[in-house]
Amino acid sequence: MSSPRRKGRPGPIDEYQELLPLIREGKLPKLVLFLTPNFGEEETWFSDQLMRAAREWALQQDGLDLMDVDGHSPDFSADSMDAFLGSQSLFAGRQALIFSRATAALKKYKRLAKALLQAVEKEGGPEWIMLHAEGKQASALVKELVASKSAKVIRFRRLFVDPPPWNPAAVDQSEAAKFAIAHANGLGMRLQNGAAGLLVEMSGGRPADLMQSLQHFQLLNQLQVSVEDVREVTAHSAEGSARDYADALLTGDSARALQLLAKVRARGLHSWDGRRISPRDSFTMLISTAIRERRQTAVIRAAVDGGATLEEALKGSGAKPSMPVTKRMERRLALCPSSQLEAVLHGLRRAEHRLKTGAWRDSLRVLEQLAFESYRKSAPPQTRGRRS
Structure with a gap:
């Protein structure tokens, strides 16, 4: 909004x-x-x-x-x-x-x-x-x-997640960011410049989600929260890991997907409330998020290719065309043609089949293979001209 x-x-x-x-x-x-x-x-x-x-x-x-x-x-x-x-x-x-x-x-x-x-x-x-x-x-x-x-x-409406249109760079000035700042102060915490805006981008603009995120930092005894702290915690959270893994698959960035899975193998996944997620449930979360993100991206890709604006395509897919969502999708679409969407779809089906049939018992190994299969080769450079 x-x-x-x-x-x-x-x-x-x-x-x-x-x-x-x-x-x-x-x-x-x-x-x-x-x-x-x-x-x-x-x-x-x-x-x-x-x-x-x-x-x-x-x-x-x-x-x-x-x-x-x-x-x-x-x-x-x-x-x-x-x-x-x-x-x-x-x-x-x-x-x-x-x-x-x-x-x-x-x-x-x-x-x-x-x-x-x-x-x-x-x-x-x-x-x-x-x-x-x-x-x-x-x-x-x-x-x-x-x-x-x-x-x-x-009549309570949803909080606006975008900064004011007259100052789009002021990410901490959105309603959701101001809410996070005020409630962080109430918990005895301080969100440093840019941290509130990034927290909204990562967690969304719902007050319950923002409060859960703030309480997570409180559990970690982090009373001064910087942009780097938000990135670090989000990178290790189950929700952030699932979103990043899906994005890496869709953009064909196998290296990033494998790096993320290496961290998951070493540290496991933890939700925002500090609860540890089992390996089996981690697989389910990562796969279900990838399926959902691929389906939504396919709808948006088809709409944009058909002449719709990105904002129209986002609305048609059920997403809220806020500034963070729009920027994230712009980056993804630039690296995710229809052929990549098809490759990821086939890879997801194979991954589910491997685990359900018991052929592969290591669920993280299944996800690693999916990362390999989603690798997208860079487009060859265009020839500037023939040498005489």
Whole structure:
């Protein structure tokens, strides 16, 4: 996602940081609605964290009866919610409601939206109601609640991963990078210049992924994180290794693929959370990532060869055409013609066959052979002219 937000409209980080301290102090609005954004994709991490904070605060309060329900749970009961909203608690003088993943329940039980509105408007009702309704149809289901004067409606979208268009070189100025910097500070860490931008490029712009990456550095006791640190850790992570191995196959760089496998053989693979991955699971991760990347690259290659722009081709393949993704694919396509895609496809099929039939018991040896088979000879230099 790369479009800058409209002037004057707060971004997801601003809204999150505004509401979180209020929740921790118990100063919640009467009705908080987390809904899918009108444009772009929803980022549920923010609403999940805010509901968790509200839950923790409520459980610490004496005399507060909290009803915490999940609309997707098989144990959900509309009658129980009706009873809670329609009467005072026998055990506490105050009430509050957290209603997560509410769309399915609101769609099935039409009366719930009206009951929630009545509870918000009547005297002696719950002190506050926090509701998350996911999906594009959710707004229609709660339109009367949205119109309530007591409602605070928040639509958390995905973070932008590209730097501002007026300063494309400032990789640390994207929303995702700013999020990483702020949360690193909260963990007592400091991301040096360029580290946040590279972390976004390697881990993606999802808050949960960025938090996991930061916690990985915290486990390593790295409180000052440089660009080199990010590269080093990513190179040894399972996710980074799988992506790099796939890229080496698709560009025909057998030497790089073999170097990576040598490191895997010596050190093994570890995920961002520090968990060690077994050799068998490592093979599965590396192969499945290579299959996925080859399939996506083939779709993009065909679209570009057919006259589409790279951005159009990326969207058509299901990828998000952010700046890091676009640059990575540009580099790959320059070295990955259709013939290379075919060679990698046949190599992947042979690799799976070798391991499944038990002909080759060493899974890393299978991957090494695949690297050899994916070698791409450089194009011969063009003749500049005949000598007379």
